[in-house]
Amino acid sequence: MTEANRILLGVNVDHVATLRQARGESALAARLVDEALLLAPEDATVWNMRGSVQQSTGDLQGAMASYTKALALAPDYLEPRITRAGLLIDLGRVDEAERELAEIARLTQLEPRVSYMR
Numbered sequence: 001m002t003e004a005n006r007i008l009l010g011v012n013v014d015h016v017a018t019l020r021q022a023r024g025e026s027a028l029a030a031r032l033v034d035e036a037l038l039l040a041p042e043d044a045t046v047w048n049m050r051g052s053v054q055q056s057t058g059d060l061q062g063a064m065a066s067y068t069k070a071l072a073l074a075p076d077y078l079e080p081r082i083t084r085a086g087l088l089i090d091l092g093r094v095d096e097a098e099r100e101l102a103e104i105a106r107l108t109q110l111e112p113r114v115s116y117m118r
Helices: 003-020 026-039 044-056 060-073 078-090 094-107 112-117
Strands: none
Touching: 026 044, 044 060, 044 078, 060 078, 078 094
């Protein structure tokens, strides 16, 4: 699979899975993401979406692992970093969240969610 196809797959799965989640079809969203991971296991966008689906169904540890995997694949990818920071705050892991927010601020000065979370 080419890099362009992997990116397109990740974007399409992200969009379809988000729509399925919004309709309350989290199980179907999870299956779509899992299928995409079989095709593109190194796609950070798909790992981020997996984290989102897991978080929406209450699997917070699974979500944390998926966001961490997305960041291992693409360290400058802001979405899983921002979502991971919020999840750390929700879990009461404030010191870790602060380190994550500092990294986001280092990557971009224009991210308003950093100020909100602090």
